[in-house]
Amino acid sequence: MTFHEIKEQDRAYIMHTYGRVDVALVKGKNARAWDAEGKEYIDFTSGIGVNSLGYSDPCWAAAVSAQAGEIQHLCNYYYSPQNTALAQELCQAAGMAQAFFCNSGAEANECAIKAARKYGEKRGAYKIVTLVNSFHGRTLTTLAATGQDGFHKDFLPLTEGFLYVPAGDLQAVSQLLDGSVCAVMIEGVQGEGGVVPMDEDFVQALSQLCRQRDVLLVMDEVQTGVGRTGYFYSYQGYGIVPDAATSAKGLAGGLPIGVCLVGEKLRDILQPGQQGSTFGGNPVVCAGAREVVRRVNDKDFLKGVQEKGRYLTEKLEALPQVDFVRGRGLMLGIKLKSGDAHDVLVKCAEAGLLVLTAKDLVRFLPPLTITWEELDQGMERFVKVLETI
Numbered sequence: 001m002t003f004h005e006i007k008e009q010d011r012a013y014i015m016h017t018y019g020r021v022d023v024a025l026v027k028g029k030n031a032r033a034w035d036a037e038g039k040e041y042i043d044f045t046s047g048i049g050v051n052s053l054g055y056s057d058p059c060w061a062a063a064v065s066a067q068a069g070e071i072q073h074l075c076n077y078y079y080s081p082q083n084t085a086l087a088q089e090l091c092q093a094a095g096m097a098q099a100f101f102c103n104s105g106a107e108a109n110e111c112a113i114k115a116a117r118k119y120g121e122k123r124g125a126y127k128i129v130t131l132v133n134s135f136h137g138r139t140l141t142t143l144a145a146t147g148q149d150g151f152h153k154d155f156l157p158l159t160e161g162f163l164y165v166p167a168g169d170l171q172a173v174s175q176l177l178d179g180s181v182c183a184v185m186i187e188g189v190q191g192e193g194g195v196v197p198m199d200e201d202f203v204q205a206l207s208q209l210c211r212q213r214d215v216l217l218v219m220d221e222v223q224t225g226v227g228r229t230g231y232f233y234s235y236q237g238y239g240i241v242p243d244a245a246t247s248a249k250g251l252a253g254g255l256p257i258g259v260c261l262v263g264e265k266l267r268d269i270l271q272p273g274q275q276g277s278t279f280g281g282n283p284v285v286c287a288g289a290r291e292v293v294r295r296v297n298d299k300d301f302l303k304g305v306q307e308k309g310r311y312l313t314e315k316l317e318a319l320p321q322v323d324f325v326r327g328r329g330l331m332l333g334i335k336l337k338s339g340d341a342h343d344v345l346v347k348c349a350e351a352g353l354l355v356l357t358a359k360d361l362v363r364f365l366p367p368l369t370i371t372w373e374e375l376d377q378g379m380e381r382f383v384k385v386l387e388t389i
């Protein structure tokens with residue numbers, strides 16, 4: 001199909017919920033992708049942080065293909081060795097006790113919210129504190145958890161019971177913990193909120209406050225997790241262990257997955273019939289996720305993510321068009337001194353570089369396996385675009 005045919009098919013048959021860019025990708029290899037017309041791109045998006053091992057990683061593809069040839073799906077009445085093995089490997093990597101598998105970050109956050117409310121049920125605590133500028137998903141409940149009015153206004157009434165405080169304001173959190181709150185949920189780095197890292201002192205003090213008040217701390221690691229910040233989960237970089245953590249995006253390397261991980265305090269908090277997912281724990285997806293976990297949960301691999309993040313940051317901060325850079329690891333937001341971030345995104349695509357935005361920032365989320373050569377080539381294309389602004 002030509003690009004025009006693909007675009008017309010999209011226009012006719014797909015709900016217009018996305019602001020498309022005029023690119024139709026048909027194949028890729030690590031951080032390189034090619035469109036329907038054969039044009040090559042350097043990809044600094046990894047599918048919004050999903051393709052953690054890049055495009056078409058041979059070991060990942062072999063693991064997925066092998067499992068698809070064995071058994072592709074089974075009813076969750078039955079045990080799946082790919083699922084149980086992934087649960088063990090994830091819990092050990094994350095310092096957690098149990099896992100619930102689903103299909104997306106929003107579903108994982110829904111599970112964490114249900115677990116938190118179940119924990120607070122006996123004392124009548126059901127409210128959850130989240131941060132202003134946060135993003136936790138697009139279901140009605142996770143929209144309610146999201147601390148941005150812009151996401152709320154078209155879908156009222158939302159699920160009740162969510163309170164919002166500014167990031168870093170420990171006193172504001174403390175004042176809300178009046179016995180009605182069962183959990184505080186935060187992102188280690190606010191992704192959709194503008195790539196805003198949390199202050200280390202705030203996160204550590206918040207963890208201590210939650211323990212003192214018997215309030216759960218839930219870390220939303222949907223975008224920050226699985227090596228993205230240079231730690232397997234971002235909370236490990238803050239030196240804490242939460243009561244629950246949610247993960248999705250990069251976990252299965254390109255296949256749909258979500259997981260809610262809970263610590264010992266929440267072991268067996270949800271009983272049969274209180275949560276479920278038809279496709280959660282799918283063996284093909286779990287086979288892909290196990291390959292990701294095996295590769296990413298490695299000291300040298302994570303060190304490489306940190307080194308590449310520092311390298312990109314130094315290169316970006318040296319550019320005269322850049323006001324500031326913030327983020328962690330290979331999760332970076334770039335504020336330009338002039339120009340619209342979305343216009344830059346479009347111009348980058350025309351120049352053969354795929355990037356993202358986050359509010360008024362340009363956002364980079366390249367594959368964790370991106371090579372130094374691919375980093376340099378992508379930066380060369382980015383610099384050429386900035387020179388036209």
